[in-house]
């Protein structure tokens with residue numbers, strides 16, 4: 222049934238709908254053309270019906286067309302707080318905001334007044350006052366937008382699209398359902414959770430070695446050095462500059478000998494140049510994106526005029542993957558895919574024309590850039606990941622991407638693009654990272670210290686002191702700005718950065734377990750404070766204090782907010798050195814146990830042989846936690862080579878018993894010595910080290 226409600230506007234109820242699983246409903250507009258949307262990049266499996274949508278189902282989209290645009294309006298009722306929406310600038314709570322889904326190179330997040338960034342996640346999570354929650358997906362890659370006033374309104378320049386609605390009892394359950402639909406992240410290699418040092422660019426190779434040596438000499442725990450574009454010969458991807466990087470194998474060996482991993486950048490633009498191996502391979506096989514007239518499209522990026530692989534085509538993705546074989550064989554450990562919106566220089570739109578052509582394949586229809594733009598980066602990292610895995614089948618691939626789409630967390634981690642050394646952008650990185658986590662992408666973080674402009678000693682100390690609790694921890698800065706390494710601002714800043722990064726490494730047993738949880742059920746690593754009590758309205762807008770996992774509250778030192786969850790969240794200080802005035806304040810949830818390792822300088826040295834268990838009892842004198850461990854790389858964990866421990870604390874009278882036991886997995890690694898740090902309102906009291914798996918101590 223259609224209802225004409227204004228000139229050029231027609232409103233229709235959903236033409237077809239079904240339940241895809243319990244609590245997940247799918248609604249189709251009339252005139253839906255599957256070939257213009259499917260196969261969807263979002264879902265692991267094509268959506269299927271398991272039954273009818275029950276009559277009492279609450280959230281139902283109304284489909285319409287307006288001024289040639291396809292619209293889906295989802296009336297949600299009053300009192301709903303909105304979150305998610307992917308990579309967004311601005312506040313945590315998204316009410317009253319509009320986001321445009323058109324992946325864009327957005328320096329300092331200024332494009333379109335902050336409404337357009339590098340990635341698109343047509344996804345919104347809503348939380349009602351009673352804590353029940355829902356999620357809405359617009360299954361649509363075409364250029365579009367969403368506005369979040371009273372209702373959720375998606376508007377697309379493409380054909381009518383279907384809408385998926387998840388209804389659950391809590392936001393955590395909504396995220397689990399999202400992960401069931403869109404897939405889970407892969408377990409990252411442990412080294413990718415360490416501290417990482419980057420700059421545009423460290424060159425020549427002697428400079429890279431100097432940075433590695435400085436990290437070790439200054440005792441900054443660290444795992445990764447990043448190679449930005451200047452390692453290449455004239456910015457030609459999959460090449461090395463003969464003068465600046467004459468011996469990549471030697472360089473990577475040097476880094477590996479010092480327990481560093483090496484991550485190198487690969488952009489999508491391929492320099493148009495006869496005789497350049499990668500560009501030469503394109504024409505015969507017809508690999509490039511075409512312009513409207515059918516000729517290979519040429520756009521300018523770093524190397525000058527470039528061709529762009531048409532990643533919608535399976536054979537192009539396959540070919541792209543093969544390029545990584547010899548490249549990774551030089552000892553490269555991870556890959557940084559940048560500029561993949563795709564960003565194009567010297568054009569007003571900063572990207573390709575909307576009528577460029579993509580050929581698709583494997584069931585995906587040919588279509589214009591208007592349809593495939595938002596998944597250009599997504600398809601690129603999918604191909605990269607497959608290629609890297611084929612090159613090194615026994616290692617967990619690590620890909621970092623700037624552009625992506627809802628569902629792309631399956632292939633790559635992300636960073637939030639080109640921010641600046643600006644306290645306001647440091648603060649904004651908290652809601653950005655949280656909202657990405659609330660959109661299915663748990664593994665992300667900002668450029669610590671800021672990309673553009675000169676950092677200051679205070680800002681680097683502040684940013685590092687909170688940035689170490691983000692899922693992804695990398696210091697990065699732009700060419701032409703002042704040096705931004707922890708030692709670049711003198712001994713005091715160095716000391717603050719070191720203290721913060723030491724804390725990161727000591728918390729790795731906890732953080733690695735959080736990544737395991739993200740892998741299992743889509744739980745974000747970094748969470749909004751309201752996850753501590755979703756029914757407490759005072760927490761819903763808190764975006765300075767945040768949670769790392771469920772048990773650790775991080776309050777940046779500069780924060781002036783006071784909204785806090787109830788209960789005795791006791792402060793924990795992990796070192797006995799004097800306070801520097803920069804370190805974030807950490808508070809532990811009542812009823813929790815946080816495992817803390819001895820300090821290591823990198824994840825190769827890291828181990829849990831001596832493990833401190835920080836115990837903050839609940840009012841009943843109890844606490845519990847899971848700890849997960851495996852080899853930190855490779856895939857043996859899938860065959861049972863892992864260890865899952867349960868730690869419990871219970872109290873009888875004045876006596877507390879803390880017990881660790883392996884509950885799952887064949888890996889026999891386990892802590893050899895344990896001690897308990899009893900967390901009290903006045904500080905942590907440590908027991909002596911013990912060899913057994915049980916620690917008993919008196920409360921006073």
Ligand code: GLC
Nearest residue numbers: 420421449450559623638639
């Ligand atoms: C882009 C990236 C930035 C990188 C630069 C040079 O601006 O976002 O991280 O350093 O390109 O490759």
